[in-house]
Amino acid sequence: MTNDVPVRPGRALIFSNLAHYYNHVIMLLFPTVALVLENEWGWSFGDLLSLSFLGYLAYGLAALPAGWIADRWSTRGMMAIYLLGTGTVTFLTGFAQTPWALGVGLTSMGLFASIYHPVGTSFIVRHAVNRGKALGANGVFGTLGVATAAVIASTLTDGWGWRMAFMVPGAVCFATGLVFVLFTGPDARSPVSRKPGVATVALDRRDIVRAFTILAVTMTCAGFIAQGFLVALPKVFSEKVSLFASEGISGTGTLVTLALLVGASGQLLGGYLAERYSIKSVYLGMYVLMVPVAVMMGYLVDAPLVASAALLQLVLASSLPAENCLVARFCPDGWHARAYGAKFVLALGVASLAVPLTGILRDQTGSFFLFFMAIAAFAATIAIFATFLPRAGSEADAAAPSPVAGAAE
Structure with a gap:
C-alpha cells in the first residue's frame, strides 16, 4: 500500500511522540535487566554495564550523520x-x-536509536502547526519513556524472563513502524519563518565562541550526570532501598519509575521558569541546587533516598528547557540542526563514558557513595562555568520553544 498524500500534522505528532517514548524505553531496558543477569551469568554490575557502552556511544555519535542523511x-x-x-x-x-x-x-540498538533525536525533532518542526506546543508534548513523551522503562523491563522480566524485556518492546516498535509506513505519505515542505543565518539575538563572534565553548563543557557534564544516574538508579535502589524488597526486581522497577515520574514534571517547571526569568539564571540555579541533593543521596537510604532521587531528576529535567534555549539563543537559525546534533554528540556520545565508569566505580568501591559525590562535582562544574555565559538582549524573548533532549534525550 502506498500513500502519496503528505503526512497530516496530527498523525505526524502521534507517530513522533510514540517514537520518542519508545526511544527512551528501549535505551533504558538494560540497566534493569542487568540486575537479573548478574546472577544468571555471574558477571559483576560493572562488567555488564560495559557491554552497553558501545551502544550508548553509537546513540550519541551517530546522531549527526543521521540528521545529515535526513x-x-x-x-x-x-x-x-x-x-x-x-x-x-x-x-x-x-x-x-x-x-x-x-x-x-x-550496540545495534544504540545505532538505530540514534536516528530519533535529530530526525524526530526535524519531523515535528516540518509537520507541526504549532511547533511550540508540539515540541513540548514531544518532550513529555520522552520523559515518560525514561520514567517507565524500569517498570516495563522489571515486569516483563519477572513475568516471562529477561528475554521478553527486549522482545516485547522490540515487537511493538516494529509494528508501529509498519503502521507508520502504511499510513503516512511524503514529507511536507518546511516553512521558513526567518532568513537563515540570523541569530536569535545580536552577538559578536567572540560572544558566540565563548558561549558555545562554555556550553560544550556544561552539556558534556550534564550528559555524564544524566547517563550515569539513569543507568545506576535500578542498582542503587536494589541495594539501598528495602521498600517492596519482597517484590524482587518488580519492586525495584516500580520505585525507579515512581521517582522518575515525579521528576518528569521538571520539563514543565523548567519551561515555565525559562519563559519568565533569566535563562542563564535558571540554568545555573538548577545545578547549584543539584549539588547538595547529590551529596545527600550518598548518605541516604530507603524512602528519603527515593525522594531525593525524584528531586534530583526534577532538577535535572528542569534545566533542559533553559539549556536548549541557550543553544538556540547563541546560534544562527541556519545552524540549529547542527548545533543540536553537536549537543547530542556531547551529551549522549562523549558522555556515554559515564556508563562503564559508573559500573567500574561501583565494583571498585562496593558502594555508590563516590558516584554521588562525582555527580555533585559535575553539577558544581556546570554552575561555575555557567556563570561566565554572556548576556545579551532580553532573555525572556530568547526563551522560545526549542527541541527538548537531555533526561529525555
Missing part, C-alpha cells in the same frame, strides 16, 4: 528506518545466548 533525503524515510530497525534489533537482542552476543545487540 536533511538530504527524507525525514519520513529515516523515521521509518528508525522504527523498523530499532524494533528488529531490540527483538533479536532477546535471543542473545552469550554476553558478547548481547553486547552486539545493545
Whole structure:
C-alpha cells in the first residue's frame, strides 16, 4: 500500500511522540535487566554495564550523520528506518545466548536509536502547526519513556524472563513502524519563518565562541550526570532501598519509575521558569541546587533516598528547557540542526563514558557513595562555568520553544 498524500500534522505528532517514548524505553531496558543477569551469568554490575557502552556511544555519535542523511533525503524515510530497525534489533537482542552476543545487540540498538533525536525533532518542526506546543508534548513523551522503562523491563522480566524485556518492546516498535509506513505519505515542505543565518539575538563572534565553548563543557557534564544516574538508579535502589524488597526486581522497577515520574514534571517547571526569568539564571540555579541533593543521596537510604532521587531528576529535567534555549539563543537559525546534533554528540556520545565508569566505580568501591559525590562535582562544574555565559538582549524573548533532549534525550 502506498500513500502519496503528505503526512497530516496530527498523525505526524502521534507517530513522533510514540517514537520518542519508545526511544527512551528501549535505551533504558538494560540497566534493569542487568540486575537479573548478574546472577544468571555471574558477571559483576560493572562488567555488564560495559557491554552497553558501545551502544550508548553509537546513540550519541551517530546522531549527526543521521540528521545529515535526513536533511538530504527524507525525514519520513529515516523515521521509518528508525522504527523498523530499532524494533528488529531490540527483538533479536532477546535471543542473545552469550554476553558478547548481547553486547552486539545493545550496540545495534544504540545505532538505530540514534536516528530519533535529530530526525524526530526535524519531523515535528516540518509537520507541526504549532511547533511550540508540539515540541513540548514531544518532550513529555520522552520523559515518560525514561520514567517507565524500569517498570516495563522489571515486569516483563519477572513475568516471562529477561528475554521478553527486549522482545516485547522490540515487537511493538516494529509494528508501529509498519503502521507508520502504511499510513503516512511524503514529507511536507518546511516553512521558513526567518532568513537563515540570523541569530536569535545580536552577538559578536567572540560572544558566540565563548558561549558555545562554555556550553560544550556544561552539556558534556550534564550528559555524564544524566547517563550515569539513569543507568545506576535500578542498582542503587536494589541495594539501598528495602521498600517492596519482597517484590524482587518488580519492586525495584516500580520505585525507579515512581521517582522518575515525579521528576518528569521538571520539563514543565523548567519551561515555565525559562519563559519568565533569566535563562542563564535558571540554568545555573538548577545545578547549584543539584549539588547538595547529590551529596545527600550518598548518605541516604530507603524512602528519603527515593525522594531525593525524584528531586534530583526534577532538577535535572528542569534545566533542559533553559539549556536548549541557550543553544538556540547563541546560534544562527541556519545552524540549529547542527548545533543540536553537536549537543547530542556531547551529551549522549562523549558522555556515554559515564556508563562503564559508573559500573567500574561501583565494583571498585562496593558502594555508590563516590558516584554521588562525582555527580555533585559535575553539577558544581556546570554552575561555575555557567556563570561566565554572556548576556545579551532580553532573555525572556530568547526563551522560545526549542527541541527538548537531555533526561529525555
